[in-house]
Amino acid sequence: MTDNGGVATRGAFPVDRDPACPLDPAPEYRELREQAPIAPLSCPIGLDAWVLTRHEDIRTALVDPRLSSRGAPSNHVVPNADPDEPVAPGVLLRMDGPAHSRLRRLLTPEFTVKRIQALRPKIQRLVDEHIDAMLASTEPVDLYRDFALPIPSLVICELLGVPYADRDSFQHQTTLLVGVGGDPGATAVAAMQVQQFMAQLVLAKMEHPEDDLLSRLIRRAQETGEPLTVEELVSLGVTLLIAGHETTANMIALSTLALLRSPDQLAALRADPELAPGAVEELLRYLSIVHFGLFRYATEDVEIGEETIRAGQWLVAALSAGNREESVFPDPDTLDLTRNAKAHLAFGYGVHQCLGQQLARVELQEVFSRLYTRIPTLRLAVPFEDIRFKHDALVYGVRALPVTWD
Template sequence: MSETTTDIPAAVGSFPVTRDGTCPFDPPAEYAELRSHDGTMDLLSCPAGINVQVVSKYDDVRSALIDPTLSSHAAPSTHVVAGGDVDRPVVPGSILRMDGAEHARLRRLLTPEFTVKRVEAMRPYIRRLVDEHIDGMLASTGPVDLYHDFALPIPSMVICELLGVAYADRDRFQQQTGVMLSVDRDPAELEQANAEVMRFMEQLVVAKAAEPTDDLLGRLIVRARKTGQELSIEELTTLGISLLVAGHETTANMIGLSTLALLRRPDQLEALRADPGLAGTAVNEMLRYISPVQFGLLRHATEDAQVGEGTLRAGEWLVAALASGNRDESVFPDPDRIDLRRHATAHLAFGYGIHQCLGQQLARVELQEVFARLYRRIPTLRLAVPFEDIQFKDNALVYGVRALPVAWDKSDGAEAGE
């Protein structure tokens, strides 16, 4: 392992710390205790076989994520994967695991695909998808699973449209990416899932490299060639997988969790129904409140670094707890309460610094359209099972619900999609 120092103290606990079972939307209660002290905690042992320091205060999380001496060479959440290889070589195209000039090169090539103007051009398409799926739900005669019938297909179709992936191929990646994001899968099952997604994406990029199409991957290939930075098939494959996974999993889980959380807060849900224009601030508030990347981001000190009130020595590991920073009461008053009128644009759900989520504007537009339309068009939306029966993805890198059975009154649906 990369713990190069020889006098590291013994770990006094284990990570991940346990989520508070009394409210499945809240991060572990230990984070609040940490924030009340100096914002750091004693070394905790991780399933990957390393010890980590955890920063929990908002300012400390942001500082850690912009510190150039804290490397992202390990996958962001490797620490919670049993036997996770934090020192495995960085595969070409692994933008989340790159620092410095190589990361900047790939980021510059991708950025034109995620400008506000380009994403806004997709809004009518996204709005149509939302309305079509609401229509499909309303045409049903019984309860439906909001997660699998609404939350998952919409961002999947959007990312397929963006990348130039045939949506008919969704079964080749949806199930496999779910396996890839689990922290406790059998290694053989995980290897098989990785291999299947790799084969799928490689076939796609080989075809696009031979004949570029007018989609993200095709335009990326052309842009790289024009600027003398041609990308290899391996780089394109890895980038494509990263975008495919990130482009649907987080948004799908946010739709499911947000709906469930708002159903528990009818006052806030009613405010959103009454004022669809509230969707913009509502999206940021729900991202802050839920923080779907639930185990934080792993970083490795390449030299001694000041973090919070302490020092991280070269060779040591750190986890920036995004969910804790988003509940920091010094930044977000009454942080455990949903307030859809709160201006929470500075939340950390998309990370911070050079690795801040490239597709965050796309995710916002998707969530805005859902928030502005779903609850207004189905005003009597409610759970079809007791809340206590809902199962959560406690073992996944991206937190969510496994299913969300919902029902509504037959009188709903009179208002057609616009």
């Protein structure tokens, strides 16, 4: 066992959801939350860390500047990961302090509520066009491939100025990059390819800027007197490209499956599409697709709850566990679209809270308010037991979702 500065290991970090209840977090989290809410566990990479399972403790940790994000968010479960690897320029998710704030300030104007709301009519059209295409196709269709994946991909491509014709390539690369336990060689090649693709795009934007996020980011940084380097822009572009479609695509498909498994909730949403904003928050809480949590490193001693996290120790904020805490969300294992779930942790918390959360919300709202009313008899085309889940990916979801309708 790794000593990790004196953490006494009690057990193994939960990595698998219960096959009998694949929409729920790993069952071990409930026991941990009740008996040892800040528990020393051994992570899959052989490193020991404190694992936080209470909502309040997680929020406390994620706002504490003494807990660094220098390790990639889920490096505790990625084989051969080196959490002490130097942070490359522009890797926003692994940066802290002024360096992180500088990049965050440059990006924030692109994700204001006003700017994202201006995209709503286009997102509505995309949703309707893809529903039209499904209705015109031969049943059954794969809702993940034919609907959930292309909508956020089209949106992020337009935002970044990425040619949508390149989607098959970057979607394939992304699948490898967010996987856990795959072929390290294939993952390395995918990382290299997506970096090369983004580098070519960045250089083109620097030479011939257009009206897109990358071009505006380049100009905005130049106006501050501290231009972004090509390496920084490539890292930021790759992060936005992956986060901008992978998480939302999985949320659309997994949410649809959850609603089909809760027909009373689906009927309520179908009867009143105005429930969509609240439904988004509740499904984000209920599903918690960043299911391995967030990895943090203590740069100083930190008191959380009744434990002291010593300098040099690691911790994991188990978001899915916090999102199912009974004292915060009564009857937490029940999907309730009327619940006030705004306190959920699905987007993280603190300075590293998901920058694109408003975009994800609008995309999900438009899907939830349109798909189930336009196809009211939507149902699974295969038994639930035949659905394959992404247990080995950093972003949880389904590999395919065959659906049909009357």
